[in-house]
Amino acid sequence: MTDARPVRIGTRGSALALWQARHIRDELMTEHPGLEVELEIITTEGDRVQDRPLHEIGGKGLFVRAIEQRLLDGTVDVAVHSMKDLPAFGPPGLMIACTPPREDPRDALVGPAGATLATLPAGSRVGTGSLRRGALARRINPGVEIVPIRGNVPTRMGKVDAGELDAVLLAAAGLRRLEQAARIVEYLDPDAFCPAPAQGILALQCREDDARIRGLLAALADDDATLASAAERGFVQRLQAGCTVPMGCHATRVGDEVVLYGLVVHPSAAPCFEARRRGPADRAAALGRSLAEELLAAGADRVLAALATTSPG
Template structure:
């Protein structure tokens, strides 16, 4: 095959790892295919002085990359699925989701502490409202410090600022070979993952049938079912980055188990729930759980905090 394809990606070490991983998958399935990277800096990468909730949300990491597809500068885009909004731009599609990496959160402490061993009033870093809410709901005494930047930058800031530790995605640490920084991998029962956490999203133009054909072999059916349920939950809640929320689905023997929550930014109230059902009903299950959460108090949280969010200390 002599066709050449261009992959749009952010320039962070993790984003480049992800794009190169997808390039390798494509090359292994399509011998002779030429794959190149179109490296870009997004608005989310340029504005690191404030939490995402204060500057427009997680879509800031994908908008410019999606635009490169729409205007023909790239053929494929690779994202972390958790960075993507629930509604895609017209003309673009989520063409493939490879098998999911471990979706759990990890706690990284320069002094080897675990969550249960954090001293009273400990300072913990995170760039996520979801993780902040989880921490505060368990330990209201903790001081949450905003950490922005790539994975290596956040780990370095944790040490420079003398923090007790920081919460990051296990998948990113694992992909970058930074498992040695982890002092505790947190089970979903302790820290429920974000929608799409650990999943790579491969995007292309809906009308580009040839590229869709190239990407088809990279699809993992089980991962697709899980993220279908999670993203249906997100879409129904109209969730972004201004209110803490989580959604994580597992698929076993054709059954989906979806858990989710919406919380107040200070962790004082968390509305959580779960549903189970057949894989064929993944989307409906996500909507059903969203409706349950909304009826049990999530609507009030979204209405009250949806436009303001919570800004951790910097």
């Protein structure tokens, strides 16, 4: 290695974000012996505003814009994001250079031992910050009360421990990465509770013109995660919808093909438009877009139009 400059990783300061950034730091140092990697904690607007749901204040992009600006101005070299937090299209000059192996994409229920979402008693208070999770929970168990919550993973689980909530819905990936999988009482089947697009996938973002960083990150890429992210983000990009729209998409590789399941659901749980597609793996992004087209033609466009008035713009 001829360039001895340290690689600077920009990250949020939450426990999960730090785990992810440290994991990528360690992987880079393993793949490139002698490489120095530094972490820089960046506070985003999403971290500062904690008293309102994300869909009311600008969506998940609030967690990435400040970090992307630091990439653009050259003060950090790499950003480690949860890919599901990224807007459908990034700013000019930046790219997703690498998608490492995917963690468990499923959603998970944290609550009383032996509980399942379907069998929670009527009136049970279930916390989530996701319109998608809330809508799908209502479809499985119309009797539960969905309580909007914000905060990091430990904060959300703490509301169950304190008796403020009966259960919370979280991404299994975050719980597993924080060594909290023992708190999961039910993994939600992706065929019945469709995950968020790219859930469990990390996106390593850098400047398009930074050939050195792109080369370093290439060693961490995973083919299956790259395929899944292409299909699922193709779905999101065609819908051109953010977190104001409850939507899910889940891709799995089967040999040389990709199997894709997607849905758009109203926050009230109805109507719900869902479909499945299967096609060549080398056309994953196009398959995601065509699946979104199918849902739009079936009526999902009406859900998007109705919810557009609630978007902060």
